[in-house]
Amino acid sequence: MYLTPEERQVGRENFFAAIGSRHLRRTKEKISSRDFLLQGIRKGIASRKGLGSYYFGYGEVKEPVRVGVIGTGDEGSVLIGALNPAYIEVRSIADLRPYSLHRAFHGEAGVSVRPGLLSVYGWKDESEARRHVKVYGPWQELIAQAKNDGLEAVIIALPLFLHAPVAIAAMKAGLHVLTEKLMGHSVHNCKEMARAAAETKRYLATGHQRHYNILYDHAVELIRNGVLGDVHYIAAQWHRGNLPHRDSWKMPLPPGVKTLEEDPDADLLQRELEELQSAHKKAQADLARAKDDRRADLEKTLRLLDAKIALKKAQIEDHKVQAEKHGYQDAQWSYRDWATGKEAVYRRPALEELIRWRLWDRTGGGLMAELGSHQLDAASIFIAAMFEGKKQYPLSVAAAANRPIFPPDRDIEDHVYCVFEFPAPGYDPSDPHASKKRIGVQYSSINGNGFGGYGETVYGTAGTLILERETEALLYKVAATTDKTRVSSKRVRKPVGDRQVEQVQASLDVVPDGDEESMAIGHLAMLEARRGYSEELEHWAWCIRESAEAAKKSQAAYEEFYREHQPRCHPQVALADAVIALVANKAAREGTRIEFQKEWFDPQSDATPEGVKPDLSRYA
Amino acid sequence: MPNTPAPTSGSGDFPRRDFLKGTLLAGAAAGGGLGAFYFGYEKSLCKPVRVGVIGTGDEGSVLIGALNPNFLEVRAIADIRPYNIYRAFHGEIGVPVRPGLLSVYGWKDETEARRHVKVYGPWEELLDHAAEDGLEGVIIALPLFLHAPVAIAAMQRGLHVLTEKLMAHSVGQCKEMARVAKQTGLLLATGHQRHYNILYAQATEKIQRGVLGDLHYIRAQWHRSNLPGRDSWQQPLPPGVKDDEKANALARRLAEARKRRDAARGRDIEKFEREVRQLEAQVLDQVLHSGKLPAIESLRCTAAAEMAERIAREKGAAPQPPAEQFGYQPASIRHRQGVYERPAIEELIRWRLWDRTAAGLMAELGSHQLDAASIFIAAAHGGEKKHPLNVAAGAARSIFDVDRDCEDHVMCIIEFPAPGYDPKDPHARRRKIGVMYSSINGNGFGGYGEIVFGTKGTLILEREQVLHEPSSGAAIQVTSGGAGPTLDTQASGPVRALAAAGTGGPVSRGYAEELEHWAWCIRNPAPENQPKCGPKVALGDAVIALVTNMAARQGRRIEFKEEWFDPDHPATPEQDLAATA
Secondary structure (H helix, E strand, O other), X not given: OOOOHHHHHHHHHHHHHHHOOOOOEOOOOOOEHHHHHHHHHHHOHHHOOOHHHHXXXXXXXXXXXXXXXXXXXXXXXXXXXXXXXXXXXXXXXXXXXXXXXXXXXXXXXXXXXXXXXHHHHOOOOHHHHHHHOEXXXXXXXXXXXXXXXOOOEEEEOOOHHHHHHHHHHHHHOOOEEEEOOXXXXXXXXXXXXXXXXXXXXXXXXXXXXXXXXXXXXXXXXXXXXXXXXXXXXXXXEEEOOXXXXXXXXXXXXXXXXXXXXXXXXXXXXXXXXXXXXXXXXXXXXXXXXXXXXXXXXXXXXXXXHHHHHHHHHHHHHHHHOOHHHHOOOOEEEEEEOOOOOOEEEEEEOHHHHHHOHHHOOOOOOHHHHHHHHHHHHHHHHHHHHOOOOOOOOOOEEEEEEEOOOOOXXXXXXXXXXXXXXXXXXXXXXXXXXXXXXXXEEEEEEEOOOOOOOEEEEEEEOOXXXXXXXXXXXXXXXXXXXXXXXXXXXXXXXXXXXXXXXXXXXXXXXXOOOOOHHHHHHHHHHOOOOOOOHHHXXXXXXXXXXXXXXXXXXXXXXXXXXXXXXXXXXXXXXXXXXXXXHHHXXXXXXXXXXXXXXXXXXXXXXXXXXXXOOOOHHHHO | OOOOOOOOOOOOOOOOHHHHHXXXXXXXXXXXXXXXXXXXXXXXXXXXXXXXXXXXXXXXXXXXXXXXXXXXXXEEEEOOOHHHHHHHHHOOOOXXXXXXXXXXXXXXXXXXXXXXXXXXXXXXXXXXXXXXXXXXXXXXXXXXXXXXXXXXXXXXXXXXXXXXXXXXXXXHHHHHHHHHHHHHOOOEEEEOHHHHOHHHHHHHHHHHOOOOOOEEEEEEEEEOOOEOOEOOOOOOOOOOOOOOHHHHHHHHHHHHHHHHHHHOOOHHHHHHHHHHHHHHHHHHOOHHHHOOOOOOOOOOOOHHHHHHHHHHHHHOOOOOOHXXXXXXXXXXXXXXXXXXXXXHHHHHHOHHHOOOOXXXXXXXXXXXXXXXXXXXXXXXXXXXXXXXXXXXXEEEOOOOOOOOOOOOEEEEEEEEEOOOOOOOOOOHHHOEEEEEEEEEOOOOOOOEEEEEEEOOOEEEEEOOOEEEOOOOOOOEOOOOOOOOXXXXXXXXXXXXXXXXXXXXXXXXXXXXXXXXXXXXXXXXXXXXXXXXXXXHHHHHHHHHHHHHHHHXXXXXXXXXXXXXXXXXXXXXXXXXXXXXX
16 A cells, blocks of 8 residues: 555565566476576567567568558557557558647657657658658548558557447458557447458457566466465556646647636637747747857757647647547537536537547546556456466456546546456356355546556465556565565475376565575566557567468468467457456446356357447448 | 655644644653543543443453553453453463553452452353442443344443444344433443544544545555464364364464473563463363363463353253353354364354354454544545445455355445535536445455545555655654554454554554543533444444445445434345345
C-alpha cells in the first residue's frame, strides 16, 4: 500500500537479482535466466538491438511491410512513434481531423512518444514526407486506394466503435490488420473480426502491448519457476488525477463550439494560441537583444514555440471537420446541477463526439476498454503462468461503477471497480471444496486522484511481484519489503496425476547483502525495457513478410505458415480480453454479478454476453 | 498499490497538530489522558465500574490488557478453557498486549488476585452470581455466535454490556440486542475500537474540514501471511485430541520447556518455570475433550487447574466430551480424499474457522475497516451517518485445506452515496463513493490499513498506527513503522508491530479509550452520554459485514435496504434474501 524509497530500491534490486540468477530456468529456451541475459547482452539487447527478436523469436525482414495508418490521433501518433522503419514503411495515412494529420507528420512538440513521421523516417519537411505518404480523410478512401498505394496492411487507431467495420473492410480488401485495443466495441463485433480473419487468412493483431514487454516476460518466468509459490490474488489499478477542467479524455474543442450556455472552456484553444504567440513575440524580442552565448538557447525556444503554434493552429482547424457527415452524432440533454440546483442543458455537437470519443458509450467503451483491458490481460498472462502457460478464462465478475466527480458532460463512469474470480490449479466446479479453489483479481480504475498510479501486484504464497507503469518491476519475499533476496533452487518431488515427478523449484532466500552479481546482470539487461509497442509492430510485420515469402512457394505453404505463426495477441487472445472488459462493464452498469460462459470466448460460437449473434454479412 | 510520498514537512493546517505531536512524542498516547481529552470524558472516575469479563481468550486478554483500573474494577471472569483462565491472570509470555490481570492491577500473585476476582466456567454462572459479586457491567469476548444470547441475558439481569465485535452472528440477533438495550435502558457498546483511535478522529476531522477535497474512493485491506501449518486462526489443539503434527508440537514444546527449566540456574528458573506453566495450562484444555485431567506439575492449586479438575469431576463421567456438553459440536467434513473429523473442542478453540460459531474474515477483520470507511464517509456528509447502497463480492479458498468453513480471501466492492446522491435523478444517482476491500491469507504484503482518496489529497492509515498524507506533503508518523513486515498473529492484529513500535510509544489503538468511555458513561448516566459504538452504529457495521458475506457466498450483488439498519424494524437480510436466494 505504501512503500518508502528504500523499500522500492530493495524491490527493484530483488527483481534484477532474480532474473539475473543462474537458479532461474527459462522455460522457453531451456537455459538459465542468467545465461539467457548474458547471451542477450553480448548480442546487444541492452542497447535494444534485436531485443524483440531475441525474446519473441522473430527475425529481421528482407523488405519492410507497406502499411497505411488509419487514425493518427493520440494513440495512432504513439504507434507512429514506435514504428521501426526496417520493418514497416508507411505509404498512406487517413484521419478526418487536420490536427491528427498535422501530428502524424510533425508529432507533438514536447511529447517524446509522439515524434511524428518526419522524425521517425528522417524526412526533412512535410513536402518530402508527402512524396512517400498519401493523405486521406475518411478511412474508406485509404482502403479504396490501398491497391494503388501498394499496401499490404493497415494499422487502425480509430475510436473503438469503428474497429470492427474498418478491420473487416480492410481484411476483405486483402490487407492484414493491427488494430488498437480494445479489439471491438462488443463481443459480437470481436467474433465477426475473428471470423473475417479466419476466412480471409489475414493477420489480425490487437494492440495489448504487454504481450511484448520483456518485464512481463520475465515476470511470467518467475511464476513458472515457482519463485512466487502459488499465485492466489492479484490487485491491479489505474488511478488518474483527472478533474473537471483538467481531464485528459476531455480534450479542448475548437473555438466557438459551445456545449453549455456558459462554457468557460469554449475559447480555451484560442487563448492558448494567443499565449504561445505572445511568448513567441517575447522570445523574438529577446533574441534581437541577446548576446551570442544565449542565442542558441533562444533559437531553440523559438523553434519549439513555432512547432507548438503550428500544432495549436492545426487543432483550431478542426472546426472545419463536418463530423456529422462522417457518422458522428449530435445529442442534447438537460440536467439539474446537484450543487446549485440549477437546470442546465448540455448540447453535444457531432464534432465533440468525434474529438472526445472516449467519453461516449456509442463510440468508446469507458475505463474498462481503455485502461482495464490491458491490466486484466496482464492478470490473465500471470494466471496462465500458473497453468504452464495455458490460458485460463475467468469464472465470474462482480463490479460497480459511478460518477462522483464529473458533471453530466459524458456517458462514461469516473470510477469502475471489479472483482474477478479465475480458476486456481485444482479448481473443479463439480466438487464442493475444489470449486472454491479460485484466484481473486481486484481492479480499480478511478479519476480524481492519481495516488498509486498504475500497475499490477501479484500475490503468491512465497513472494510478491509488482509491475508498475509497464516499466518497473519490484519483487519481495512475501511481505518482507526491507529484505534483500537471492533466488535458490532445489529439486522437489511433486505429484502429477498419480505419479511423482521430480522438478526444480526456485524460491527466494533472504540474504543480508542481496545477490550483487545477479543484480548487475539483471539490471544491465533491463536498461532499455520499454512498453512493447515497437516489438508488437515488428512481430506483426515479420509474420506478414514471412508469410508473403511462403506464399511465393504455394498457397499451402502460406496457410501452413499462417497456422503456425501468429502475433501474440491474435484474435482468440484479443477476444478474451474484450469479453473480460465488456462483461465487467455490463456487470457494473447493470449492478449484477455475472458468471462467464465458455462459449463467449469461442469465436466460432454464436453466444455473446449481449445476446447479439455475430453476423459477417452485415459488412457486405 | 505502492507509492512514494513527497518529502514531508509540517503543514500546520490542523489546529491540534502541535499539541498532538508533543504529546505523542512524549509517549502520552500510550497511556491515559489523551482519550479523555479527545473523546470528551474525565480522566478518572470517583469509583471504578465493577465488571465481569466473560471470555478471556485471545481477544478477552487483549481487553484485559487495555483496562484502566481507574475506570474499571474486574470482580469476576468466566471461561470454560483452563488456558484462558490462566491467561486472564498471567497474560501471555512475549505478548505485551496480553499482560494479564496481575500486571494490570499490580497484584503480586494469583492468590491475591483471586481475593478480588471470582472465577467461573460457563458464562451462565457468572451472570447467576452477578448480584452477589456486585457487578454493574460485563465485557463479552466469546465466540461470535454467543454474543447475542449472553449480552441479552446480561442486560435482562440489569448489567451494562461491552461486547467484542462483530455485534452478533446475524442481523436479527443484533436487532434483538438493540431492542433489549432500549427496553432496559442499559448501555450496550460494541468493540469497534477505531471509534476511539485518535488517528481516525483526526482523519475524520480533516475530511470534514475539506482538507482532502471531495472524498470519492476508499481502498482498504487486511492481508495476512497465514499458510497451511502456520495459521493464526488455527490454534494448536491440546495433545491427544488429534494425531496431528501441531498437537504433538505442543507436547514437545512442553517437554523441552521442562528440560530447560530443570537445567536453569538463578533467575532463569523463574523465567522457564513461567513458560512451563503457560504450556501446561494450554495442555489442560485437553480435559474439554477427554474429560480427564492431564498430568501437570507446576500448575497445581491454580485457578486454571481447579477449572480443569472441576470439568473432569462434573463432566468427565458422561459419554460426550465436556466441550459437547458446553454446547460445541463435532462434525465430519467429507471430501474427495476422505473425511475431516472435527471434534467439538476444535469448534471451540478454532471457532473463527466455522460458520456456526463465527462469520469469517468479514466479521473478524473487514467489519473494523468498513466501520472506518463509514466513519470517513459520514465525515464527507458533514458528520451525518450514511448507509451503503450495495455490495458485490467474491470469495475463494485456494490456500487452505478442507479443515474449515471460512474463506481464505474475501474481496468486495461497496458503494455509498456521495453528497448530492439522488436515486430518482438519472445523473445524480451516479454520485456514489466506492469502497473496495480485500482480506486475504497466504501473503501479508501491504499489511492492513485504509487509503482515503479525495480530489485534493490522500490519507493513508496503516495498522491503526500511522497516518500518512502523501499529497499534502504533511505526515504524522507516530511510530517507526511503515517499513518492515507486519505479521499479525491473531485477530487482534499486529502484536509484533506493537511490541516493536519505535520511540515515543505506539498510538493507542482505542481499546483503552473504548473501555474508559463505556465506564464513564455508566457512571455518568445522561441521554447524551452514549458509547460511540452504540447499538445502532454496531448494527450498521454488522449489516455491512454479514450482507457482504451473503453476496460473496451466494455469488450476487445485493442492494442494501434501509430497514435492515433500523433496530426497530423487523426486516433482516437473512430473511429477505433467503426468500430470493
